[in-house]
Amino acid sequence: MVLRSVVGIKEKIQQTCLNRYGATSPVASNEIQEKIKETNRQKYGVNYPLESPEILEKVKNTVLKKYKADSILKVPEIQERYHQIIKKKYGVDYPAQNSEIQKRTKNTSQARYGVKFATQRNYNSLAREILFDKEKFSKKLKEMDVPGLALYLNVSETTILNFHHSYDLNLIQSNRSLYEIEFDGWLKEHRIGAQLNNRILCSPCEIDFYIPEHHLAIEFDGLYWHSNYFKTSEYHLKKTEQCLTQGIHLIHIFEDEWKTKKNICKDIILRELNIFSRELQSNDCAIQEISDEISKKFLDENCLQGYDPSLANLGLLYKNELVCLLSFDKRNEQWEIIRFATKLGVKILGGHEKLWNYFIQQYCPDSVAITLDRRWFDGKKLKQLGFFLESQGAPICWLTDYNIRIPFGVIDANTNILGKIWDCGNDKWVWKSTKNQK
Template sequence: MSKKIEFSYVRENIELEGYKVLSTDEYYYNNKSKFDVICTKGHECKTSWNRWQSGYRCKICTRRRISDSQKMDFNKIKESFESERYQLLTTEYINNKQKLESICPEGHEYSLSWTQWNTSGNRCPVCYHKRLGEEQKLSYEYVKDCFEKRGYTLLSKEYNGALENLFYICPKGHIGKIRWHNFQHGYGCNSCPKVRSNISKAENEIFDFIKEYFPDAEHSNRLLIPPYEIDIVIPSLFIGIEYCGILWHSELFGGKGRNYHLNKLNLCKSKGYTLITIFEDEWLHKKEIVKSRLKSILNISGSDIVYARNCEIREIKANIANEFLNNNHLQGSGSSNIRIGAFYNDNLVSTMTFCRPNISHGGNPSDDSYELNRFCSLINTQVVGIASRLLKYFINQYNPKLIFSYADKRWSTGNLYYKLGFKHIHDSQPNYWYVVSDRRVHRFNFRKSQLKKMDNYNLLLSEWEIMKNNDHDRIWDCGNIKFVLDEENI
């Protein structure tokens, strides 16, 4: 139960923003009690201390701000539709709730609002249901394995699509049937008690892990950035956590477009919250690394502490660096030319790797610039000051003119780079990964030269069109933050 705040304190904080409180304390019983206020524009409305703390203000002003902020130039909207080969039939844009008539690339005519298109990532419902039932057919072995991971025995002998019923025996011995569409989304046996049945097992595991350290953690919060839901919110730290199943957050099957995850991150940021976005394959295959990262971000005590001044710094071989990165870094090993390790009592506790800039990142391999492409420490270990020591070693040995690096916005705001003297250059647009079974695979592995090996290859089609024709989906991240350490600051 939340602690009752004195009404005098409530009044003082509300009036700091120019609002006037009309009600007296006789109407204030607890933090949920509603009372009357007048906003700075003279609109009278009701609020409670809980709603005010969650960011709710005058409804009339909020609607007007949303309307003004979301008004778009019609040509930009038309360009967005046409970039995905949709034909926009509507000739005038009024506001973000207006229904826009359009025709999809397959010729289906339908309507949706700009918010549904741009923020929610909605597309043609006819094509969506077609892909749902036909294109997204996973292998029977994969589906069976998913049932068994939750303790179910799959009785059905074949899998023919997400909407077909599958027969099972649940861990309690009940025989029943369920669609894969529902099972993958966290639902289970109809005869068993419904405990968080609409939330995935992995999401529950993450919530239980967080709740152990933060009793104020909230599950399925819809107050922070309505109407969107944030899976886990820690009010005391102003941090939110999203768990994203890669199938349900993909573009075709899940209907989550390019900006879906980035928009939620930015909406949380506007409320003063940092959002961490965890993808399903990270939790499934690198659970201990994820837990270690969360402990570090949330300042959870219990990790071993090592001080950089007590470490020996030296270069290490590729196989040693790769093994360490695969066991301690979410992205695993990467291509690198220079690998520097920190040893404590002759045990590798941290590594930082560098490579020459590649052309895809806009670099020139011939100049004296380098990319810092990996840095991590041993999981559940805090190596105080080690990033600075490793970077200084590299600078002293190789005399670079410029060092650049990228922070993944799903996991980082780039604080470490600022501490090391890097400058923020720009934020990149969201990037996509292809969904292969229960993993994300970087698009670099599906260049046109590689796609020639696929069955439905057509030289005239784009990479994405070829991948769709071969029953592949993709998922978008939140983009990266680029940082640079130039010659003046090295």
């Protein structure tokens, strides 16, 4: 009886709302929605509060302060709760893994944009005509190489490779990408002499760029050509080790890094070549504790890995300009350097040592660890600070849709459209205090 009465009351409320507002609830009515928007416009200048940059910034700062993360979804406890809810509701770890949701997404995209995936709506008419027709696509690809067809259709090389893979074709061979051509031009702009496609250093494999004067080699690892369809899990690591035995530092640039963080990639390479736009003395810089908000902005602009929450951020300021930053955290009772970055184009003589010595004096750690990405860094500067190489990790596997890399475990690894790509693993370097040693 109680259940029936509750259902009856609910139906009466809905009927009253229908009569009064033309909807089953006040919030669903167009009239009320317009009033809400008008109130928000008067108060915030936008239709909805979360469209306001000021409110978004306040939300970010609140989350940073409360959870030490720039997004609630990056908090481990909240991630776990989210996964539990999704698992219970859809039977999978992520909604996009659910076949019914995938089907609905494709149907919605087809109805709205006339394509299977919403991202395809930006293709021009010629691109749609060629890409969505296997025979036309095959014919055009036989006439052109991948970079040429990408330019002709005004799409990315990755898009061409994706369609080539989805049609199960075998028409193209690996050749120089637009990124390699662009990088070659950039080296020439800086008058940097490099050997191209060197087959001696890692015979029978090839090195894209080798700069003998600086014992530096550079590889452009395309997400398609360097995926598991063509390369093994040890491929990148073995090339790195082959170069290392010859005293050569090999840097691997993944395609998505060059697309999204090109300036930072260039800066790392210029540092290896000792090329800078400004040179400062550490004695002219002041040390200051830096807030999370300022640290985040600086790291996102100057560090390849971007921001990561930390316990301590130490910065070097030159005339009130932040030019260098060291971020520390304490994990499993051990201090770790989790980020180190210098402003793009700036060289600070003695800058590393000044920040490092300040940290040792102020925080008195027994030991400090740092994890380096072996694709980019060789640890030589850490040796100068007293660190030693403690361990080397195996290559890490990423999933890829050939546009970006996706951390393993974030989405379903068994889907047909995703490939795998491996890096070179990480090196763990450790510094230990001598104060307790006899």
